[in-house]
Amino acid sequence: MTELSPQAYAFLADVVYRRSHIRLGPDRQAFVAGRLANRLRQLGCTSFDDYCRLLDTPHDDEAEQLIDLISTNHTQFFRELAHFEILARDVLPQVAPRAATSGRGLRVWSAAAASGEEAYSIAIVLAEQPIKLLPHGWTVQASDISRRMLDRCRMGIYEAAKVHLPDPQLLGRHFLRGFGEREGMYRIKPELRRHVGVLPINLFQPRYPLPRGQDVIFCRNVMIYFDTESRQALVDRLFDQLAPGGFLFVGHSESLLDLRHGFRQVGPSVYERPLESASREPAP
Ligand SMILES: C[S@@+](CC[C@H](N)C(=O)[O-])C[C@H]1O[C@@H](n2cnc3c(N)ncnc32)[C@H](O)[C@@H]1O
Numbered sequence: 001m002t003e004l005s006p007q008a009y010a011f012l013a014d015v016v017y018r019r020s021h022i023r024l025g026p027d028r029q030a031f032v033a034g035r036l037a038n039r040l041r042q043l044g045c046t047s048f049d050d051y052c053r054l055l056d057t058p059h060d061d062e063a064e065q066l067i068d069l070i071s072t073n074h075t076q077f078f079r080e081l082a083h084f085e086i087l088a089r090d091v092l093p094q095v096a097p098r099a100a101t102s103g104r105g106l107r108v109w110s111a112a113a114a115s116g117e118e119a120y121s122i123a124i125v126l127a128e129q130p131i132k133l134l135p136h137g138w139t140v141q142a143s144d145i146s147r148r149m150l151d152r153c154r155m156g157i158y159e160a161a162k163v164h165l166p167d168p169q170l171l172g173r174h175f176l177r178g179f180g181e182r183e184g185m186y187r188i189k190p191e192l193r194r195h196v197g198v199l200p201i202n203l204f205q206p207r208y209p210l211p212r213g214q215d216v217i218f219c220r221n222v223m224i225y226f227d228t229e230s231r232q233a234l235v236d237r238l239f240d241q242l243a244p245g246g247f248l249f250v251g252h253s254e255s256l257l258d259l260r261h262g263f264r265q266v267g268p269s270v271y272e273r274p275l276e277s278a279s280r281e282p283a284p
Contacts, residue, residue, distance in 0.1 A: 002040065004033040008048040012036075012066065015055055020067045020145055021204050021230040035069045068146050071225070075114040077158075078121045078166055080220070083249050086267050087216065088125050091247045095215040096133045098245060106138035107214045109241070111203060112222035113142035116153030116196070122218065123192050124165075124174050141210060143201035154198045156188035203234055212283050213243040220269075221251035232259050236280055239263065245275040 004012075012032060013024040024032065036051065045051045055062055078084055092106075099106045106126070110119035119142035126138045142153050157178070163186050165171055174192050178185035188196075201208060203222070217238055223231050238248055239262060248263060248271045250256070256263060256271065262280075263271035 002037075002047050004029055004036075004048045008052050011052045012048075012055075015063055016067055016070060019063050020071070020202065021227075021234075022067065022071060022225045023227045023230075024070070032070055036066070039065065039069055064147070068148055071146065073114045073146065073149050075117045075221075077117045077163055079118065080252050080269075081166060082268060083218075083220075083270065084121060084125050084166070086270055087122065087249075088129075090267070091216060091270075092126075092129060092133065095243075095246060096129070098243070099215055100133075100135050103136060105136045106134055106216075107211070108138070108140045108216040109210060109214045109218070110140060110142045111201065111217060111219040111238075113144050113153060113218075114146070114149045115158075116142055116149075116156065116198070117158070118142075118218055118220065119153065119196050120156065120174075120188055120192065122216075123196050124170055126195070127174065127192055128170075137195075139195055139197060141197045141199060143199045145200065145202045147200055150198050150200055153196075156193050156196075157182070157185050158187075160184050160186050203237075204230070207284055208237075208241060210241070212241055212279075214241050214246055215243055216247050216249070217242055218249045220249060221254070223250060223254045228258060235259050235261050235263075239273055239277075240279045240281050240283075242273045244273055244277050246273050247271065248273070 009029050009032065016022050016024055040051055043051070043054065045054065055066065096106055108122055110122060113119045119140050123140045126134065126140070144150050163171070163175065174189055175186040176189055178187060199209060219238060223234065226234065235256060242248060250269045252269050254269060262274065262277050264274055266272045
């Protein structure tokens, strides 16, 4: 494999940081070289310097590929199960009546959704609620920086062996079993799929193409890749994006401990924007 010099690594880490705020520490050189080896071959680059020159030209697509290749997209259905229990048991009874009183559907955002398992797990929880709790319906917005992941989310087709659900009955209610060349796969049923929107969103882009006043935001297992300054900026924006009284879920290994914020912690990695709180920034 061609060698990744410290200069080329510093350049790549800078491109990744400027685009995604993912911070690649000094110990990630071998990891990055490994992840990019095939890409260099595909592009006919004979060295990492060649590859850096390609990125140095205004070549948007390649920076996107780079981020895609070095980012971790691991996810699963009902990952960190306690969050889905808290959603159903504690959060929905508070946010659903407020949405209903405002005459609108409930809005949930799965930010950094990867291939969609998180968004569909939330959708399953919502679909299982009595209609009277959500009389104006509901939507789950799935977003990610990776278009490749979002294509998988949009398809909603998953390997059967990886679909682990807390109750086996949910399988028949929300998934279709694949036959023939789709043997061994499950597809999300269209009636669940139609509640889930899919949008490319970089969490650091200037504006989110979503209404303010989200009732619940899941932003899990992505902040671990960001530095404190970026996490602070992100948490401030998520606060503004939530309706007063809305809830933010972050990953179990993430916390807002070292950040300044107006949230109230209500559970393990679960935060509430207090009802009486004002937005920090006026709506754009
Ligand atoms: C480990 S997955 C988390 C998936 C899911 N939230 C979960 O907890 O299972 C992290 C995702 O964050 C996405 N990501 C990384 N940087 C991002 C950014 N700046 N904006 C939006 N998504 C980003 C990656 O593409 C990846 O799909």
